[in-house]
Amino acid sequence: MTGPERAAQEDARLAEAEAALELVWDLAKGRREVGSRLVFTFWAHDGALTLLRYEEQSGRRAGLPANAEPLTRQLRPVFVDYLRGHIGEVVLTLTRAESNWTVDYDANSASTRPPEAKTLPVSRRGTPAQSLVKALEVATRVVRLMPVPPDGISSLRAEIMLVDDRIIHWEHRGFQVLEGEGSPRFLSQEAVERLARVLLPFTHGVGQRTVSLDLEGTQRKGEPIPRVQITEARILTPTPPYNEDPEFAVEYRALHEEILCRWREGVRDGAELLARYSVEELALWYVGGMLTRGAGLLFEAASPTVTRVLTRGGTEAAGWLRTALFRIPKAERAVFNNLWLKVQMEGAEALSRAEKNKLLLLMNRVEWLVRSPPEQGREGNTARCCPSLLQEVSGWAR
Known part of the structure; x- marks a missing residue:
């Protein structure tokens, strides 16, 4: 890891810690009842924090106002220092005293990481x-x-x-x-x-x-x-959305989290974001999205063969799609990548009608290719085979 990469990771860890401090104080600041308890259960993964559970219990009578500084002074070493290298559940318990909050925490390194838990800290601040x-x-x-x-x-x-x-x-x-x-x-x-x-x-x-x-x-x-x-x-x-290939599920979640992490940090240029990934990686990501997001519903009518294969999941489906993607010209593949990124990150409902039509046209191209002899679908010959579609999407290439 280079110096700039280490600095970026450290910035992300600090941002996660500050976000957790803000979350805790945001929910504690309005509670004045002495004896009230707030319980936060996080999954910590070397600085990345995911909230798994939150509980509240009432107190007895109103106490004096509390301010943030004493509480954050107690919590900052926990989030910034102790959890830096920790992997596992952390239960943080706040109890309301007369004019402040007392803090207790318990860490468990033996528990199994939930699938929704982050492993990469995110440097984005704010909501x-x-x-x-x-x-x-x-x-x-x-x-x-x-x-x-x-x-x-x-x-x-x-x-x-x-x-x-x-x-x-x-x-x-x-x-x-x-x-x-x-x-x-x-x-x-x-x-x-x-x-x-x-x-x-x-x-x-x-x-x-x-x-x-x-x-x-x-x-x-x-x-x-x-x-x-x-x-x-x-x-x-x-x-679990996968029932036959757990290794594929692990690879897909790791790749999706990496892309999601960059997306959350503000990299919204699809071409810039996806340029760092190979066709092999993206094929795995497409297939995983078909399964976990129900994205196959977009293509069922337009491309039944492709949809049927991809919604089976697994590395074989990813390999099959990778082969098909290699037969699509780079310009069209770039359009497909950007539109699929939007579906994965923002949902199919975020696509405009024109964008949805482009995506369906491109999936129809894949459907047409897998039904055609390989020599007709090779990259470089596609314009002769189906020039109208290439013309249709050429304006969308980045």
């Missing part, structure tokens, strides 16, 4: 606007489904589906009034913002996953607005 907007939108809808009766308690469970750093869907899993009766009151905008703050750190993971949320609303005598508590937010253990 993308689109992630914040989506988290607030989902939190608003969840909170609207949680009325609380006077002097009562209600609970709600919801599940939030994510792909990489995108919230793509959510489902209501049940509401229950535990105590009280009468005309209910609804939670405030403050509850919406708190729930969104809990959701956002779960977007800093890899792949498809589901976050289960358990909320409890409480209406106390003399208080005009009910309070909300996130009793638990945790990532559910996903069903």
Whole structure:
């Protein structure tokens, strides 16, 4: 590793630590009840931090205001120094005292790394606007489904589906009034913002996953607005998407995380990002995306042969696609790479109608090639075989 690379990695580790400090304080700063407990479970991988679980417990009475400096002074050595070379689960417990927070942590190096956990620290700071907007939108809808009766308690469970750093869907899993009766009151905008703050750190993971949320609303005598508590937010253990080639799954996740890491750091030029990878690596990445993101739905009607082979997964499918990609002219392959990158990083819904049409045309080209004799589909002869398609996509080449 060169000096600049080591410096970049160190910057990324520090950025991860600062992001974790901000997350902890963001959820602690509004809690004044003495005895309140906040429990954070992270997966640490040599400076990369992934939140796996978050829990809240209520306290007894209101204490004095606390400020960030004493808490961050306790936590910074944990995130910056201790976790630098650690790999495993870390459980961080904050307990509210009269005017500050006490900190305890426990590390477990023996546990197995969850598939959604990062292994590469990311130097990006702050939250993308689109992630914040989506988290607030989902939190608003969840909170609207949680009325609380006077002097009562209600609970709600919801599940939030994510792909990489995108919230793509959510489902209501049940509401229950535990105590009280009468005309209910609804939670405030403050509850919406708190729930969104809990959701956002779960977007800093890899792949498809589901976050289960358990909320409890409480209406106390003399208080005009009910309070909300996130009793638990945790990532559910996903069903493995691969069932026959675990080595392929490991290779795909590692490559996808590397590309995702660069994407999160702000490299949005597809040609610049993908130029560093070989056709062999990209073929593996395409096949993995077909399986884990349901991207085959884009191509089922247009290219049934290609879709059928690729959605089987595994290294054989990746090798088959690699051979087909070598037969596509470089200009068209560059367009395909850039459009597929957008599908993987932002979802198929991010494609414009024109972009989707281009992608389908290119997959049709692959379908046509695999049905043609190899000598007709060799790179350099493709324009004679199918000139209209080459002309159609030439304006998209980078």
